[in-house]
Amino acid sequence: MLGTFAVASPAQATSSKVNPDKLAKSVTLAGVLRHLVALQAFASLNGGTRASGSPGFDRSADYVATLMRLAGYRVTRQPFQFNFCEDTGSSFAQNSPTPTTYVDQVDYDVLDCSGDGTAAGLVVPVDLVLTTPNASSSGCEATDFTPAVNGNIALVQRGTCPFGQKAANAEAAGATGVIIMNQGNTTGPDRQDLFFGTLGNPVGIPAISVSYPMGVAFAGTANLNVTITTETIAEVRNTENVIAESRYGDPNEVVMSGAHLDSVPAGAGINDNGSGSAGILEVALQLRNVKTKNKLRFAWWGAEEANLVGSTFYINNLPAEEHAKIALYLNFDMIGSPNYTFGVYDGDDSAAEGAGPGPAGSAQIEAVFQAFFARRGEATAASDFTGRSDYGPFIATGIPAGGLFTGAEVHKTAADVALWGGVAGAQYDPCYHQKCDSLTPERDGADAALYRQLRREYRLFGNVNTFAIDTNADAVATAVATFANDTSTIPPRVVATTAARSAPAATTAHGLWLE
Template sequence: MIRLLPFVALSALASGSVLQQPLQNVVADSQALINSKPLISSEALQDLIKTENLRERSKELYKIAELSLDEYNHPTRVIGSPGHLGTVDYIYSTIAKLGDYYEISNQTFPAVMGNIFEYRLVLGNHVPQSAMAMSLTPPTKDKEPVFGPLVLVANEGCDESDYPKNTTGSIALIKRGVCAFGDKSAAAGKAGAIAAVVYNNSPGSLSGTLGEPSKDHVATFGISNQDAQPYIRELQAGKIINSSAYIDSVVSKVGTTNIIAQTKGGDQENCVMLGGHSDSVAEGPGINDDGTGTMTLLEVATQLVNFKVNNCVRFAWWAGEEEGLLGSDYYVSQLSEEENLKIRLFMDYDMLASPNYAYQVYDARDDVNPVGSEELRDLYTEWYEKHGENYTYIAFDGRSDYDAFIKNGIPGGGIATGAEGVKTKEEVDMFGGTAGQWYDPCYHQLCDDISNLNFEAWLLVAHSVATYAESFKGFPKRTSIMVTANEKGSLYHGPELVM
């Protein structure tokens, strides 16, 4: 991690004013100024968070996404793009302008990014309607269509013995389950397949990611169980199904950056940490996903400077979330045990203004997560109840940046307003909106722009930040990085299925 001097200190150094007094006096004066401020309180911080400011930030973020127009032909803030570089600059400069209240650092790390330009799958004489190319898939050979018979793989395609001898030169049809999609793709490649098709083992289409690239990966699709069944029956009956696959894609390594800002005031051994991701998918500008998290953290950090805190507050803007939680994974992997234990809890904020919203709270329970996660969950629900708002619990299943924290002993939780999940009739009674539609109909699409935000739904995170910045009284103390965890591995590691 590269430590950077605050903006105020750099400006003073350039003008020579810092040279007029000893550095320790400057630090002492700065700390005295912070300590002279009123102590943080939930109500006082909430009163300073204004919808108008968030609206203006959303406009600024969309302008930044438009920096990618020349390269992508549409606005995007995907890692490696001008839009994401501009987002990182915007975050850093916004915090730097707040003066000497925060210590700012950046953390550059290698990340994998992928882009799929075109794809097509033809099985026999039909195009499966559910067919989708998996994220981080390599292209077909020479980025051209490849042709071969469809071959049914035994079991779930996780072992070499599952692949018949005639897999070489074929398109492998593999059942979802047991192992990760990337493992299935690599096993198919090792067996000589020219492409792989993974079919779902439950209702619905199958959109997943291959994860970390492997030289053995082949072009890989996902299809629904419903689409797969007719082919399975024909193959079991001995029929030959000549097929073709085509994917034009790129998978590459880029350098990208996390931004961390920590209050200089407060107990530096006991920190409340909160984060959101700064990147979008390649397909769109990501103003809800997760521009809303990015902007909320910036606004809370901006208003927090008006107060003194008893415990340090650490803000994080992660890069590479859409590629599989790369930034948060890297950050936690670099923590020593001593630094890990300083983080008392982590709060994740991803998609806070979905148009067809529901107020969602991660169902973080202590029996399968680090102790303290459930207390954070209850803090959110008690706030909703106090203000007469309905809420629902959603799975705490590895879909966002809390995952690395809870896997390394740090209590975690968060709130959201919904992604591609379908709103129920019961939820319409609770929140209004439209049953049978996604919570965010523009999730991971070009239309996730300023018009996609429901400002009335945009409840904020000031209460939880202020509560723990003031006191951890009653919150479980951390003594170890060991964690009680669900032994079954998560189906997600980021927004897409991994197995």
């Protein structure tokens, strides 16, 4: 494999200044796609997955580390342990009053780190708030649970505290299973629709999520009796981060770029996040041996899908003096979604939505990306710092951050189509967290009719939109080159703190995934 993907000759002569346009030109679509071919091969030869803790991830890490060493970077492989959780099968049915069979990932989803087994009984609502403003703390306190929960299934509402806390409290109260409904505190799909989440640590009872409307319907149905069956794996496994640093540049001004290398257990993860991993890898290879003014550091994170474990482990084990040397962090998680938007992290919170602005300097990072897309004549969308990716531990400790995101499970709107084309009503990535996030999506279970429609609109390479990933790879190159030359726009910051909700390597914060 490595023989096939040999390192090419340098993209430019060695110098102290990088030309962003020349670097972007040297980062070709073919160069990025060759890495996706390799990542698919590692999955295909190792059980169809590149999840952390699997041989497919290990081979992916070997590939990245070897190429970066051959390119002249100093490579560190940082090992750690994490909770590996996987669901291998499930069922969910209403027994009475209206027998109904529900569909996995359509009507419900098994929460990551759910217990293994079968739960049957009455559905008991727990401290629900179903009227505006839906300020729910359902299940956050042990006192929320009445004796009626014992031996039955708790229905709790998203909000205030982590999913894992709600599930653990339900288990402690004697519930045999738990259903977590969305919160319904806004009309947005992220608080109305079915959501995918993690408990952070394993619990001993089956735990699933449902949409807000389904939760309301359950709460309003007298004597609702259901059965939940989950087949899950939960164990501690070993994995690693791959960190590569340039041999040149000011060691007190580190420009860091990262992407998570792992997939979910269900598939190869070619868009999530082969796309980001391949993008930064190709940029790094084209920058080999260039004597940049500032030091470059590239990271391929492990166990992001298990709850941002790798990036949090890195930050929480970084000495304060080394933390202070990181001028900024650029994050690239899903940069080739087939039904894409061009999302740029909203460093200045100009959209006034969600989590607010990033640390001081994040607005300046956003401006570099916005200027790039403006020169290309491409519209952008403000992507909120939700905490769903590896920038989370960086911004939690005051490091300015930015990056790109082409969308996941949210559905494309007619307004989106007017800007970027594509299919309204379909997810930005219709194969998000599924087996079909591969180079052969239809063969791996994707909706064939939808993908035919997408292929009429776009040129796809498997589950990756070639225009989106090509454009975004150029944007990656432009931002890295810009800050490799000059970080003077990034203001000084305060001394490092510990990443939010830090804990042993097995658990950490994951924004919308965790609560």
